[in-house]
Amino acid sequence: MSAPKILVLFYTTYGTNHAIAEAAADAAREAGAEVKVVRARETAPQEAIDGQEPWKAQIEKMAHIPEATADDMVWADGYFVSVPTRYGVPASQMRAFIDTLGPIWQEGKLANKTFTATTSAQNVHGGQETTIHSLYTTAMHWGTIIVAPGYADPVKFEDGGNPYGYSAQAGSFDEKGKESVAYQAKRLVEFTKKLTA
Numbered sequence: 001m002s003a004p005k006i007l008v009l010f011y012t013t014y015g016t017n018h019a020i021a022e023a024a025a026d027a028a029r030e031a032g033a034e035v036k037v038v039r040a041r042e043t044a045p046q047e048a049i050d051g052q053e054p055w056k057a058q059i060e061k062m063a064h065i066p067e068a069t070a071d072d073m074v075w076a077d078g079y080f081v082s083v084p085t086r087y088g089v090p091a092s093q094m095r096a097f098i099d100t101l102g103p104i105w106q107e108g109k110l111a112n113k114t115f116t117a118t119t120s121a122q123n124v125h126g127g128q129e130t131t132i133h134s135l136y137t138t139a140m141h142w143g144t145i146i147v148a149p150g151y152a153d154p155v156k157f158e159d160g161g162n163p164y165g166y167s168a169q170a171g172s173f174d175e176k177g178k179e180s181v182a183y184q185a186k187r188l189v190e191f192t193k194k195l196t197a
């Protein structure tokens, strides 16, 4: 049986979702997947970024990570998506990428794959669940199989308890968070293996 192909797709401004994505990629590899890590392209105008040193530093830190393409989406058997919460929904940079996928969606090339999502927000109840639900709504339009973590592992009673997908408070992705993301990524690989067997 060949290794399932997992695309870890993220956007970040300040680094939290980058850290989540790397943790997910490590865990998915450990679970036997072939993994690609890609980022949604920055779409904010330069004048919004200028003067924001943490944002600029994060862009430099990610220069080696390829920008996501439609071909990456076709390549994958499963998607692990991580994106910051913005006003209760996913950051527009991720939406902008998703909105370029119409042609492959129309050809059915996004269907029958697995999908799971994580997020971060500044506040404890800052819209994490609606962000993940919003991504899952899109996942349903694609015809993917959503692999939510639920409460199917003890870590879900210790990580803040979001059954839809792990969510961090911005800037505080800790050891418990890593454990939770590893569980979610391994669960994605496990179900992707079943689907592609």
Ligand SMILES: Cc1cc2nc3c(=O)[nH]c(=O)nc-3n(C[C@H](O)[C@H](O)[C@H](O)COP(=O)(O)O)c2cc1C
Residues within 6 Å of the ligand: 011, 012, 013, 014, 015, 016, 017, 018, 083, 084, 085, 086, 087, 088, 089, 119, 120, 121, 122, 123, 124, 125, 126, 127, 169, 170, 171
């Ligand atoms: C335009 C904007 C809108 C935001 N909206 C919310 C929000 O609705 N709720 C919240 O708790 N945090 C909000 N935040 C904080 C972000 O969620 C936080 O910066 C993000 O989780 C950090 O992720 P990153 O380190 O991967 O960039 C907002 C931030 C920005 C810049």
